[in-house]
Amino acid sequence: MQLADTLQVLCIVSVALVVALFLADGGAARFATPADALTSIGVLAGLVGTDLLLIMMLLAARLPAIDRAFGHDSAMALHQSLGKPALYLILAHAVLLIVGYSLAGKISVFAEVWRMLTVLPDMVLAFVGLGLLVLVVVSSIVIVRHRLPYEVWHIVHLLSYVAVLASLPHQLTVGALLAAGSPQWFYWLALYVGVAGSILVFRFILPVVRSLRARLRVEGVDRVADGVVSIRLSGHNLRRLQAHSGQFFIWRFWTPGLWWQAHPFSLSAAPTGTSLRITVRSLGDASAALGGLRRGTRVSVEGPYGLFTDRARTSPRLVLVAAGIGVAPIRSLLETATFLPGQATVILRSHTVGDSYLAYELAELCRARGAEFRIIAGTRPPGVNSWLPADALAARVSLKTLVPHLRDADVYVCGPRRWTDEVVRDARAAGLPTRQIHCERFDW
Numbered sequence: 210m211q212l213a214d215t216l217q218v219l220c221i222v223s224v225a226l227v228v229a230l231f232l233a234d235g236g237a238a239r240f241a242t243p244a245d246a247l248t249s250i251g252v253l254a255g256l257v258g259t260d261l262l263l264i265m266m267l268l269a270a271r272l273p274a275i276d277r278a279f280g281h282d283s284a285m286a287l288h289q290s291l292g293k294p295a296l297y298l299i300l301a302h303a304v305l306l307i308v309g310y311s312l313a314g315k316i317s318v319f320a321e322v323w324r325m326l327t328v329l330p331d332m333v334l335a336f337v338g339l340g341l342l343v344l345v346v347v348s349s350i351v352i353v354r355h356r357l358p359y360e361v362w363h364i365v366h367l368l369s370y371v372a373v374l375a376s377l378p379h380q381l382t383v384g385a386l387l388a389a390g391s392p393q394w395f396y397w398l399a400l401y402v403g404v405a406g407s408i409l410v411f412r413f414i415l416p417v418v419r420s421l422r423a424r425l426r427v428e429g430v431d432r433v434a435d436g437v438v439s440i441r442l443s444g445h446n447l448r449r450l451q452a453h454s455g456q457f458f459i460w461r462f463w464t465p466g467l468w469w470q471a472h473p474f475s476l477s478a479a480p481t482g483t484s485l486r487i488t489v490r491s492l493g494d495a496s497a498a499l500g501g502l503r504r505g506t507r508v509s510v511e512g513p514y515g516l517f518t519d520r521a522r523t524s525p526r527l528v529l530v531a532a533g534i535g536v537a538p539i540r541s542l543l544e545t546a547t548f549l550p551g552q553a554t555v556i557l558r559s560h561t562v563g564d565s566y567l568a569y570e571l572a573e574l575c576r577a578r579g580a581e582f583r584i585i586a587g588t589r590p591p592g593v594n595s596w597l598p599a600d601a602l603a604a605r606v607s608l609k610t611l612v613p614h615l616r617d618a619d620v621y622v623c624g625p626r627r628w629t630d631e632v633v634r635d636a637r638a639a640g641l642p643t644r645q646i647h648c649e650r651f652d653w
């Protein structure tokens with residue numbers, strides 16, 4: 210069984226286990242009256258919802274096993290897709306318990322909420338947790354998220370940790386399901402401790418230790434094009450980072466304006482024992498400021514992450530397709546990927562022949578390694594979704610016509626999201642199975 214399958218089975222098992230906790234506590238017998246039925250369904254919704262929240266946190270905890278199984282972007286996509294179901298279950302939990310208790314006590318729902326807040330232990334914290342959770346999920350809805358600066362969204366998102374912690378006390382003190390010392394209590398606390406420990410180790414302790422050991426500093430900043438720079442970094446024993454061409458790190462540059470934010474950038478040159486390189490296009494405040502970095506600036510990293518490496522290869526031939534700044538991981542992959550002369554093709558898509566980043570370096574590498582190098586330039590066809598320019602599309606050009614032995618190749622694609630989707634569609638249309646198509650997305 211693949212690692213990804215095992216992890217998916219473990220997720221399903223964890224949900225099944227919380228249902229088992231409910232049944233073991235005699236939950237199935239508490240459906241005799243409408244009040245009991247509402248309360249029981251509410252408790253179950255709360256247990257499953259909280260379990261989903263903990264799974265979401267694990268998916269975002271950057272565990273090496275999860276990164277290896279899904280890749281960071283797929284893990285984050287799964288994390289996002291669980292957000293709404295988890296919130297709906299937790300909201301259902303709150304509403305069903307309020308209505309269920311009010312029916313049982315024969316009081317209004319408002320009087321029941323007041324009773325909960327004033328009589329039951331730890332309920333104020335639980336309501337605070339619920340409010341924060343609503344805030345986090347609303348801030349992540351696409352339309353809201355795109356209006357917020359990334360950093361504001363990120364800080365709001367971190368409140369989900371506070372929300373989950375704030376809700377824990379009432380789970381342990383209200384009702385008998387998780388009574389102190391019971392097997393359910395041990396299991397539930399072990400879940401919380403496991404998730405909190407993973408976050409602490411993999412998001413905080415390991416990156417700090419690795420960064421201290423690597424002693425990374427900016428060695429130089431080279432202009433590549435208007436608004437695009439390559440940043441060379443030096444460090445110690447960088448092999449211990451076990452980074453591979455095509456992977457990315459999350460970088461923090463220790464200057465007064467930048468130290469408080471960290472951004473993902475892919476390696477644009479093969480990592481060595483003493484050096485790393487990234488190539489950055491200015492898209493916002495932080496990426497623009499990186500062009501002004503001084504030599505000697507300290508740098509810390511989280512990572513390496515990502516499956517966009519030669520280790521994901523399944524076939525002897527290689528096709529690398531890039532647009533825009535997506536050229537960065539493609540450039541490093543080309544440097545170290547395994548292929549014989551004549552077995553690799555590099556395709557750069559740009560508006561004009563001269564506006565591709567790192568084209569000169571790629572051309573040199575292709576020449577040295579015996580790979581075919583193509584630049585496909587031209588404007589987009591109006592009103593049609595295609596990764597190719599209008600004239601190429603009219604001439605029925607496709608990946609299949611560009612790369613004769615495509616079926617024996619792995620295709621690596623990196624570029625803007627929609628453009629990447631079109632390349633993937635073309636590769637699929639040519640009969641390539643999913644395992645031979647690899648994408649790196651620059652947005653989560």
Ligand SMILES: Cc1cc2nc3c(=O)[nH]c(=O)nc-3n(C[C@H](O)[C@H](O)[C@H](O)COP(=O)(O)OP(=O)(O)OC[C@H]3O[C@@H](n4cnc5c(N)ncnc54)[C@H](O)[C@@H]3O)c2cc1C
Nearest residue numbers: 359471472473474475488489490493494495496537651652
């Ligand atoms: C896996 C991955 C690899 C990447 N590799 C490269 C690369 O090699 N070269 C390159 O130029 N760019 C790369 N990017 C994109 C780069 O991370 C963003 O352009 C950069 O973070 C923008 O930050 P900003 O403050 O300048 O702009 P902002 O205006 O803050 O943001 C511009 C865009 O970048 C996104 N963004 C901002 N900060 C982050 C963050 N910390 N994490 C995720 N997304 C963020 C925002 O949501 C927004 O869509 C990569 C992104 C990802 C996810």
